[in-house]
Amino acid sequence: MKINVWQKGFFLAILVMLLTACAGPAPSPNAPAQSQTKTIAVVTPYMANETTKYVIDRFKSEAEAKGWRVTVTDTAGDFNLLVSRIQDAVAQKVDAIVLGMGDPAQMTQGLEAASKANIPVFGIDAGNAPGVLVNVTSDNASLGKLSAETLVKAIGAKGNVVMFTHDPHPGVRARAAAAAEVFSAYPEIQVIEKKHIEVPGPLDNARKITEDLLTAYPESGSIAGIWAGWDEPALGAVQAMLAAGRNEIKVVGIDGTDFAKAEIKKQGPFIASVAQDFDAMAAKTTEIMEAYFNGVKPQSESVLIPGLLLTAENIK
Numbered sequence: 001m002k003i004n005v006w007q008k009g010f011f012l013a014i015l016v017m018l019l020t021a022c023a024g025p026a027p028s029p030n031a032p033a034q035s036q037t038k039t040i041a042v043v044t045p046y047m048a049n050e051t052t053k054y055v056i057d058r059f060k061s062e063a064e065a066k067g068w069r070v071t072v073t074d075t076a077g078d079f080n081l082l083v084s085r086i087q088d089a090v091a092q093k094v095d096a097i098v099l100g101m102g103d104p105a106q107m108t109q110g111l112e113a114a115s116k117a118n119i120p121v122f123g124i125d126a127g128n129a130p131g132v133l134v135n136v137t138s139d140n141a142s143l144g145k146l147s148a149e150t151l152v153k154a155i156g157a158k159g160n161v162v163m164f165t166h167d168p169h170p171g172v173r174a175r176a177a178a179a180a181e182v183f184s185a186y187p188e189i190q191v192i193e194k195k196h197i198e199v200p201g202p203l204d205n206a207r208k209i210t211e212d213l214l215t216a217y218p219e220s221g222s223i224a225g226i227w228a229g230w231d232e233p234a235l236g237a238v239q240a241m242l243a244a245g246r247n248e249i250k251v252v253g254i255d256g257t258d259f260a261k262a263e264i265k266k267q268g269p270f271i272a273s274v275a276q277d278f279d280a281m282a283a284k285t286t287e288i289m290e291a292y293f294n295g296v297k298p299q300s301e302s303v304l305i306p307g308l309l310l311t312a313e314n315i316k
Contacts, residue, residue: 086110159224
């Protein structure tokens, strides 16, 4: 049977209609493009630290609530490995990298790789350096000053003081510098020891260091106070002091952890901690990152979150 020209045209029209129906309506030229899922790589050397883990977990929760994919890598204090992990994230073409604490000055090669790949790097309680778009952190100088002033008042502005520090962490380094400045303003206070606390394992390390200090300074009152750059070494010091019966020494920490608050409430040697607002840090980092993805760059390279002094009088 022959098909005339009119029949061919009719069948062709039917075929076009069927194909159009299967394809669905054409998108409007003004319709918004489908949003792509963002991939975020979080790298940290300090996941063993309770507060580091807390703030990273909070950020991960905030980011995943926006539909982003988040991976977390911990190098347990190994900064060479940390650089490699940043380079791995760059090779995977992630949309952003987050430094979960740690000194970016020790990550130069990784940050350079991220910069060349146009991958933004955000810091959470890390530090400022070329390659870090913005660092969201506590006002660490204020934390150090407030905690030191609290210790000065508790020891009557006189006596020997020991400081527990960790210079690889820019925040702790800034706190220690501010605390040392406070102590130097009091002629009857002498900082007799500055001890580096190891991470991982700050609680055990601080306990052992304090045991050695109590042996070196055996007389009651020979150490008036211990300033700790964060709560875990403060608790380690308190544990050693209680075991040795040296309850006269006053101790202050920083972070406002639950274990610190529990110890402060006992009204023993652990007299105060300055709480960091880690929830606010995580939320602010997510907010700044989302704005960046939408074309809005941070207005400043640092965002400082205030802290709060916690004592037995104001802990519920």
